[in-house]
Each structure stands twice: as C-alpha cells, then as structure tokens.
Amino acid sequence: MLDQKTRELLKKVRDEAAEKGVSASFTIHREKSHLMRIGNSSVSLNTSEELTRLDLRVVDGRREGTHTHLVELDDPDTAREALDVAVKKAAMAAEKSYQPLSETVEDDMDESPQFDSALANLDPAEKAEAYAEIFSRTGDRYNYSGSWSSGVTEIYMVSTANEREAYHVGTDQLFSVVLKDPDGSWELRDDQTGWRFDQFSVDDTVRRLTSLLPVFRNNRGFRVDEGEYTVVLGSGALSEIVSFAVFTGMNGRMWEENQGWTSDRKPGERIVGDNLTVIDDPGNENTFRFGFDLAGKTRKSFPLIEKGVFKNLMYDISSAARFGKEPTGHHTRSPSMVIGTGDGPGDPLQAVADEPRVLWIPALHYMNMPSISRGIFTGSSRFNALLVENGEIVSPIFSTRITDSFQNVLNNVRTLSSTEVSENGSSTYARRAPVAMAVPSYAVIEGVKITDCAESF
Amino acid sequence: MSDHPEVQRQVESGIDHALAEDADYCDVRFYSKDKSEFLLLYDGNLEANDTGTESGLGVRVLWGGAWGFAASSDLGSIEETFRRAVRNAKTASTLVRIPLDMGTQSPQKGSYESPMKVSPFEVSLKDKLDFLQRIDRELEEDWIQRRMLRAGFQERRVRFWNSEGSRIDKHLCNVFGAMMIMGMDEDGRMQRRSHSLFTTGDGTRGWELMIRPELFSSHTERIKTELSQLLKADELEYGKRSVILLPGQGHLQVHETIGHPLELDRILGYELSYAGGSFVDLGSFGELRYGSEKLNASSYGGVANSPGSFGFDDEGTPEKNYLLIDKGILVNALTSRAMVREANERAGRKVFEGSGGVARASSFYRAPIDRMTNINVEPGDDGSLRDIVEATEDGVILDNPTSWSIGSNREHFHFGCEIAWEIKNGKRTRILKNPTYQGHTLEFYNSLSAVGGRSTWRVEQVNNCGKGEPNQTMEIGHGVPVMRFDDVVTGERG
Numbered sequence: 001m002l003d004q005k006t007r008e009l010l011k012k013v014r015d016e017a018a019e020k021g022v023s024a025s026f027t028i029h030r031e032k033s034h035l036m037r038i039g040n041s042s043v044s045l046n047t048s049e050e051l052t053r054l055d056l057r058v059v060d061g062r063r064e065g066t067h068t069h070l071v072e073l074d075d076p077d078t079a080r081e082a083l084d085v086a087v088k089k090a091a092m093a094a095e096k097s098y099q100p101l102s103e104t105v106e107d108d109m110d111e112s113p114q115f116d117s118a119l120a121n122l123d124p125a126e127k128a129e130a131y132a133e134i135f136s137r138t139g140d141r142y143n144y145s146g147s148w149s150s151g152v153t154e155i156y157m158v159s160t161a162n163e164r165e166a167y168h169v170g171t172d173q174l175f176s177v178v179l180k181d182p183d184g185s186w187e188l189r190d191d192q193t194g195w196r197f198d199q200f201s202v203d204d205t206v207r208r209l210t211s212l213l214p215v216f217r218n219n220r221g222f223r224v225d226e227g228e229y230t231v232v233l234g235s236g237a238l239s240e241i242v243s244f245a246v247f248t249g250m251n252g253r254m255w256e257e258n259q260g261w262t263s264d265r266k267p268g269e270r271i272v273g274d275n276l277t278v279i280d281d282p283g284n285e286n287t288f289r290f291g292f293d294l295a296g297k298t299r300k301s302f303p304l305i306e307k308g309v310f311k312n313l314m315y316d317i318s319s320a321a322r323f324g325k326e327p328t329g330h331h332t333r334s335p336s337m338v339i340g341t342g343d344g345p346g347d348p349l350q351a352v353a354d355e356p357r358v359l360w361i362p363a364l365h366y367m368n369m370p371s372i373s374r375g376i377f378t379g380s381s382r383f384n385a386l387l388v389e390n391g392e393i394v395s396p397i398f399s400t401r402i403t404d405s406f407q408n409v410l411n412n413v414r415t416l417s418s419t420e421v422s423e424n425g426s427s428t429y430a431r432r433a434p435v436a437m438a439v440p441s442y443a444v445i446e447g448v449k450i451t452d453c454a455e456s457f
Numbered sequence: 458m459s460d461h462p463e464v465q466r467q468v469e470s471g472i473d474h475a476l477a478e479d480a481d482y483c484d485v486r487f488y489s490k491d492k493s494e495f496l497l498l499y500d501g502n503l504e505a506n507d508t509g510t511e512s513g514l515g516v517r518v519l520w521g522g523a524w525g526f527a528a529s530s531d532l533g534s535i536e537e538t539f540r541r542a543v544r545n546a547k548t549a550s551t552l553v554r555i556p557l558d559m560g561t562q563s564p565q566k567g568s569y570e571s572p573m574k575v576s577p578f579e580v581s582l583k584d585k586l587d588f589l590q591r592i593d594r595e596l597e598e599d600w601i602q603r604r605m606l607r608a609g610f611q612e613r614r615v616r617f618w619n620s621e622g623s624r625i626d627k628h629l630c631n632v633f634g635a636m637m638i639m640g641m642d643e644d645g646r647m648q649r650r651s652h653s654l655f656t657t658g659d660g661t662r663g664w665e666l667m668i669r670p671e672l673f674s675s676h677t678e679r680i681k682t683e684l685s686q687l688l689k690a691d692e693l694e695y696g697k698r699s700v701i702l703l704p705g706q707g708h709l710q711v712h713e714t715i716g717h718p719l720e721l722d723r724i725l726g727y728e729l730s731y732a733g734g735s736f737v738d739l740g741s742f743g744e745l746r747y748g749s750e751k752l753n754a755s756s757y758g759g760v761a762n763s764p765g766s767f768g769f770d771d772e773g774t775p776e777k778n779y780l781l782i783d784k785g786i787l788v789n790a791l792t793s794r795a796m797v798r799e800a801n802e803r804a805g806r807k808v809f810e811g812s813g814g815v816a817r818a819s820s821f822y823r824a825p826i827d828r829m830t831n832i833n834v835e836p837g838d839d840g841s842l843r844d845i846v847e848a849t850e851d852g853v854i855l856d857n858p859t860s861w862s863i864g865s866n867r868e869h870f871h872f873g874c875e876i877a878w879e880i881k882n883g884k885r886t887r888i889l890k891n892p893t894y895q896g897h898t899l900e901f902y903n904s905l906s907a908v909g910g911r912s913t914w915r916v917e918q919v920n921n922c923g924k925g926e927p928n929q930t931m932e933i934g935h936g937v938p939v940m941r942f943d944d945v946v947t948g949e950r951g
C-alpha cells in the first residue's frame with residue numbers, strides 16, 4: 001500500500017513545481033494484480049505483477065504535455081525527472097486554440113469504499129483449489145478453461161492547483177470458467193464478480209453450470225433464420241449495448257461534434273423507451289466505486305437517461321475545456337453506470353411464458369458499431385444462448401448475429417427484470433482499471449434484428 | 458551486457474535458482490528501455506502529446522508442467538521476482554491435467570535490430586509537429602468538419618535469456634501514422650475517410666518511414682476527394698455481389714479470419730474464456746480446403762520492414778518464413794514451442810514440425826502468448842486493380858474498416874467500411890456510402906476469384922491487436938494484395 005513517505009515525496013515535488021510557477025498534476029496508479037488462467041483443465045498461467053505508474057501532466061499557457069513513468073517511486077529525483085520531461089514537452093508543444101484546464105483536486109479524499117484484505121492477500125492456491133472443486137463437482141469429463149483476476153488498485157493524486165490530496169484504494173475480482181464438451185462443439189460459461197473474496201462461491205457456479213448441462217447435452221443446436229425476434233438479453237448483452245449507447249450518445253465531445261447517434265437530439269428530448277433510465281452512480285454497490293475522477297473532480301450521481309429522456313452529457317477535462325463546459329467527473333476509466341430495474345419477475349422464463357418463440361442471448365461477443373452516427377451496432381451470441389418457446393427452454397442456439405440500432409432496440413424494451421446484478425466490464429490492457437455496471441438481470445426486447453447465424457456454436 | 462552487468466549477474470543466478478528448484482524451463486526478458494510516444498492533432502489542436510517509459514524484468518518459470526510468471530520494475534528485487542515466479546509455477550502445478558512441455562531447443566545467441574536510420578525519439582517534438590501540421594493544413598477545408606492526425610512511436614531494448622543458455626538482444630522500433638477526415642452527408646450523418654502509414658515491405662522503419670510521401674503524406678488530396686464524393690453518395694443496397702478488398706480493408710479481413718483462427722493456442726482451447734476458440738482443429742491441417750486455389754497465405758513472409766518482424770520470438774526461437782495455406786489447403790498454424798508439442802501429442806501424429814517462432818509478449822510485465830507475425834496473402838497473377846475491375850460484372854470495391862465483429866470461433870464475420878465503389882460490367886460507376894459485408898469464413902475464402910499481382914501488394918501495419926489475459930496489445934504486419942471474393946452478402950436488409 002502507498003505509504004506516507006511516497007505521499008510526502010510527491011507533495012514535496014508538487015510544492016517545488018508550484019513555487020516555480022509550473023502548473024502540473026501528479027497521479028500515482030499502483031496495482032497489485034494476480035491472474036490465474038485455466039486452459040485444458042489445467043492452470044496455464046499463474047501470474048502476479050506489482051506495478052507503479054506516475055502520470056504527469058503539465059499545462060503551460062495553451063500548451064500541454066503528459067508523461068507516464070512506470071517506476072519504483074522511492075526517490076524524489078525520479079519524480080523530478082519525470083516532471084522535467086513533461087515540462088519540456090509542454091514547452092515545445094503547439095498552442096491550442098482554447099485554454100486547456102488543469103487537474104484540480106476538488107475535495108480532500110481518502111477513500112476505501114470497497115477494500116477487502118482477504119481479496120488483496122488471496123493466496124493463489126485458493127484459486128487453484130476452487131477451480132479443482134468446480135471441475136470435479138460439475139464433471140471431470142469436460143474440458144475447462146477460464147481466468148480469475150483479482151487485485152488492488154490505488155490512485156493518489158495531487159496537483160499544483162491547491163494543497164488537497166485524493167487517495168483511493170479498492171479491490172476487485174473477475175472470475176470466469178468455460179466448460180467445453182469433449183465430444184461436441186458447445187461451451188458453457190459462468191462468471192462471478194465483486195470486490196470481496198466472500199462474494200465468490202463455488203456452489204453458485206456449479207449450480208448454474210449443472211442446470212444448463214442437460215439442455216446442451218440432450219439437444220442439437222438450433223440455426224436461427226434471419227428476421228425479427230423477441231429476444232431476452234442477459235445482463236452481459238444488455239450492459240454491453242447500453243454502455244456502447246451511452247459512450248457514443250452521451251459523450252460530450254461526440255455530441256458537440258455531430259458524431260454520435262444523439263447528435264440531432266437535445267437534452268430534454270425523449271430518445272429511447274420511457275422504461276429506460278441510466279445513471280452514472282458512484283454510490284452503487286454493484287459497481288466499482290470511485291469518489292473522484294482523474295481530473296480531481298468529485299464524482300456524484302449523474303443522470304444520463306431518465307425514463308427515456310436524454311438528460312445530460314458527459315464532459316471529461318479536455319472536452320470541457322474545448323467546448324467551454326464544466327467537467328462532469330467523467331475523466332475516469334471506471335464509471336459506475338447503472339441501468340434502472342423494472343418490474344419483471346426474477347426468472348426471465350416467466351417473463352416470456354406467453355411468447356411462442358424467443359431467443360435468450362446472455363452475452364454478446366465482439367460488439368462493434370458499423371455506424372456510430374446512425375447508432376448501428378452488431379455482435380454475435382456466445383455462451384449459454386437458448387431457444388425458448390412458451391417459457392420453456394427448447395434447445396441451445398448456434399452463434400447468432402444481431403445487427404440493429406440503439407434507437408430500435410432501446411425503444412422496444414418490453415420488460416426489465418426487477419433484480420439488479422453486477423456486470424464486470426474490466427479490462428487489463430496496460431493498467432488495472434476495475435469497471436462494473438449495475439444492470440437488470442435481463443431485458444425482454446421486441447423486434448430485434450437477427451442478420452446471420454452460423455452452423456456451429 | 459556492458460551497461461547492466463549487475464542485472465546480467467542476478468539473472469544468471471536467478472535462472473540457476475529456478476533450475477535448482479527443479480524448474481523444467483525458465484526464461485527472462487529485461488527491458489532496459491521501453492519508450493513510447495503518441496501525438497494527436499485533432500482539428501489542428503495537439504490533443505495528445507504523450508510519452509511513456511517503462512523498464513523492468515519479467516520471469517517465466519515452467520515447473521511441473523505449469524507456468525508461473527512474475528514481473529517487477531524494481532531492479533533491486535530481481536531475486537524476489539525469480540522466487541515469486543517459481544512459487545507461482547509451483548502453485549500452478551497443483552492443478553495440471555495436461556502438462557506443458559517446452560521440449561529442448563539448441564541455445565540461440567544472436568541479436569536483431571529493426572532496420573532503422575533515424576530513431577523517432579531522436580527527432581525533436583518540433584520537427585514532428587511541423588510535419589504533422591503541414592499535413593493537417595493540407596486537409597483543412599470549410600466543408601471538412603473533423604481532422605485527425607495520429608502518430609505513434611515505439612522503441613524497445615530487450616535482452617532475453619533462457620535456461621537452455623540462449624541469449625538474445627533485440628532493438629525494436631515501430632512507427633505508426635494515420636490521418637482521418639470527417640464530413641456531414643446529405644442525411645446529416647458523419648462520413649469519414651482515412652489513410653494509414655503502410656510499408657512496401659522493404660526499406661527501413663525509423664522516422665524516415667513516416668516522411669516518405671508515397672506512404673503517407675501524399676494521400677491527403679485523395680482522401681479529400683473521396684470524402685467529398687461520399688457526402689453526396691447513395692447508400693449501398695442489400696444484395697449479393699462480388700467484393701474487391703483493397704489492402705486497407707483486406708489486411709483486417711486476413712487478420713481476423715486467417716491470423717486469429719490459426720493461432721495454435723486458440724485452436725487448443727487456451728483462449729476460450731477471452732478471445733475465443735477456432736473453427737480449425739488438429740485434423741484440419743493438410744486436409745481442410747480453407748480457400749480457393751488462388752489463396753496462398755504465409756507467416757512472416759521474409760518481410761523486412763514490418764511491426765511483425767522481430768528476429769527471435771520471446772522464447773528464443775528464430776522467426777520463420779512458412780506457408781499457412783498452400784493453394785487453398787490449410788497446411789500450418791502460428792505456433793510456439795509448448796503448443797506444438799501438445800498439439801502433436803494430442804493428434805497422435807506430427808502435425809507440426811517445430812515452433813513457428815510466434816510467442817511474443819507486449820511488455821516486460823506480460824507473459825508470451827501465440828501471436829501473429831506478418832500474416833500475408835501472397836500476390837497472385839490477376840494483374841492490377843484495374844485488370845480485376847475490368848473482369849468484374851457486378852461488385853463493389855471496399856476500403857478501410859469502420860467496424861469489425863467476428864464470431865467467437867472466427868467462423869463468421871461482419872465488417873463495415875468507409876467507402877465503396879460500385880462496379881457494373883467491368884466499369885466503376887458510383888461511390889456508395891455505409892457499406893457493410895458479412896460472411897462465413899470458409900465459404901468466403903473459397904469464393905476468392907482474383908488475387909492482384911505484386912503491384913497491388915503492400916504491408917499494412919496493425920498496432921492494436923488485443924489478446925490474452927492479462928490483456929496484451931500487439932503490433933503486427935499484413936502484406937496483402939487486392940483480392941476479389943464472389944457472391945458476398947453486402948449491405949443490410951431494410
């Protein structure tokens with residue numbers, strides 16, 4: 001954990017910079033990461049990294065420069081050298097046509113809203129044991145793969161704008177297991193997420209996998225014809241679609257520059273169905289909570305879509321400066337998006353009991369947007385996708401592609417589950433950045449366009 | 458290693474420690490300097506002026522058939538990093554059904570340098586900005602709403618050791634560049650045209666690559682003209698027709714539907730929980746008709762100037778030039794040492810001769826995985842783009858991706874492109890906007906009906922290929938010619 005000495009060291013260099021009239025921000029990102037990867041029912045990689053990054057940004061009039069140094073920060077000279085790089089870069093940079101904003105810690109903060117020492121200090125052997133138990137209880141005849149990432153993220157920030165300091169420490173984990181039938185070509189998946197180790201349960205994974213096994217063992221895959229279907233989107237697929245919609249529709253820069261799918265609409269107008277509400281809520285326990293963003297702004301509950309109405313746009317520090325707006329606390333890698341729940345029953349099968357034919361697609365693989373401006377997205381089903389008739393599971397379905405628009409899909413949500421679940425969206429590209437979204441456990445959507453289907457899962 | 462004798466000493470003793478602890482194998486990568494820079498001119502404003510430096514050591518230990526990995530940027534804790542890697546491997550070995558085995562390889566002593574005249578890090582920021590701003594001014598027009606110019610530079614010095622006595626030094630350099638402009642079409646929607654810095658496969662890849670006009674800066678007028686035409690264009694209508702992929706699009710098609718499905722770790726199921734699997738299985742090699750007789754695809758391909766050329770991979774295997782698909786038949790995969798041994802054992806026959814030298818890691822703090830090198834389609838004998846167009850009855854020429862979405866086993870795909878040129882009876886007719894196409898991989902490559910000659914072939918650079926857990930982003934090259942595929946589903950149903 002970041003000790004007082006490192007904080008003092010950074011504050012000292014900050015004070016020196018301030019005295020020289022340099023406008024600079026200093027952010028430490030420290031991670032203690034562990035990941036166990038499973039392939040062919042074996043641990044294929046057991047890896048741990050402890051990395052500290054120092055991010056510096058210097059604003060020099062209308063010029064700016066940033067520098068990141070992956071470094072052991074035990075000496076003020078290391079921070080001074082990195083600052084010097086950023087100062088020189090800013091001095092040589094081209095002037096902008098507008099005044100860039102400087103990072104400013106808005107409120108003194110020392111937060112650990114989601115820190116679990118059991119997860120922070122988890123012995124990797126416990127992960128191996130849990131996987132072994134899942135394999136033996138679910139069935140040794142299957143081939144298993146998966147991964148289990150856990151770790152600690154610390155962020156510490158000061159800037160020359162004031163004397164305040166902001167510190168965050170939190171833990172997070174993302175567990176997954178994929179079961180592959182050795183004879184067939186189908187696979188099942190189960191995930192778990194959270195910030196406490198005791199949120200993980202072997203029983204839950206075994207129960208969910210074993211309940212789906214008979215469907216896949218006893219039925220051939222169903223090839224879905226192209227056309228429009230009522231679809232049950234699971235929390236994974238729903239969170240993926242809504243987060244793409246929010247980050248291309250409620251992004252201040254994209255909206256101002258006419259790039260987004262909402263660019264011809266204004267805040268206050270209804271843009272999707274009135275049963276859809278999306279808030280960025282850093283207080284929601286089903287997300288990874290960060291009380292401040294990387295510009296030092298205190299993060300607060302921020303409505304994006306309320307009952308279908310376009311409420312607000314998100315501005316990070318650079319788009320706020322460019323368009324003369326106030327930053328909204330969205331200079332962050334870890335937003336806390338929350339989709340409001342509805343009044344649907346806990347079990348999606350009950351919600352579609354009267355429907356003759358429904359596709360249940362828990363997650364979308366490799367979603368992308370052929371046209372951001374028109375809100376068109378595409379992605380295909382992967383893992384645990386099912387054909388449901390009159391509320392009964394009939395068979396698994398082959399890899400099925402949805403190509404549709406946000407405007408269509410988010411206007412035709414018939415039912416939203418009343419149960420909220422946490423959907424982990426973290427990636428580990430470069431640095432640890434925990435992200436989770438709080439979402440209804442499913443949504444029933446009518447008239448979803450299916451545009452292709454494979455002959456395999 | 459004259460500049461880091463203490464690191465050298467500690468690494469040697471660390472390898473001894475791992476072997477004394479009964480490790481099957483151990484390798485180490487020390488990045489004495491890993492520098493990166495990213496510049497973005499956005500509507501003329503320098504919106505990114507970022508640099509990064511990293512240095513540190515990654516240790517990989519195979520113990521009891523399982524990998525343990527540990528990394529640290531603290532050169533004061535090399536001993537502890539080795540101990541942690543051994544400990545991680547021992548823990549991993551408690552759950553092993555199929556032990557991994559690196560086999561043996563003769564020790565490699567060597568070095569590799571990316572061909573380079575001027576390091577991009579020796580060019581002043583001012584000179585770099587002058588260059589980008591000049592291009593930016595050429596792109597500026599009242600009717601163009603957005604201009605983006607990106608430049609990315611990397612320079613790495615890496616020393617590799619393994620427990621077999623290999624020692625390899627690498628000095629790698631990459632230069633990436635891209636320009637994009639946007640404008641509003643008649644429906645009030647944004648259209649875009651872009652161009653990325655490519656290579657001819659020859660020459661050097663320092664700063665001098667970026668300033669060769671024919672590869673980058675001279676494309677401004679072309680993309681402006683094409684964007685202005687796109688803004689007034691009709692929409693591509695749904696239907697089956699031929700598609701002619703220019704290298705700007707063809708390279709991504711090859712990347713996603715030849716490169717990824719032929720990574721052996723994917724085929725063996727090691728990526729199932731993240732990137733996905735592959736429709737290819739071990740029985741496919743030597744048997745599967747992947748494409749028409751016109752399809753010849755290779756790994757590495759003897760391309761000197763590419764991000765996919767690196768001399769030796771990250772487990773000490775020299776890079777190899779070999780065919781993946783020979784006249785349409787699948788013959789080989791992208792392979793590394795342990796994957797080859799496992800595949801041959803599982804198949805009960807020698808499917809693969811030896812490692813293809815594709816194990817690479819994105820940084821010192823990531824472990825090597827199977828990666829594309831230069832995944833190329835060899836030039837064919839169907840002449841120039843013009844020759845191919847003249848021989849096409851009903852089709853579209855497509856360039857540059859806006860979107861890519863691929864099935865989890867790479868069995869099907871959907872791409873969106875920036876621009877289409879309609880072809881009717883051997884002649885280009887209209888420009889069409891919002892083009893998309895989709896297909897099923899084998900059916901698609903079996904419909905390959907024309908492959909352009911050497912004049913149409915070029916190396917496109919990819920710097921954002923994501924794979925692995927923890928996630929890694931890798932740099933790759935694709936030498937591809939113009940290719941025509943028939944009866945492809947294009948556009949979206951109304």
Ligand SMILES: [Zn+2]
Nearest residue numbers: 712921922923
């Ligand atoms: Zn890729």
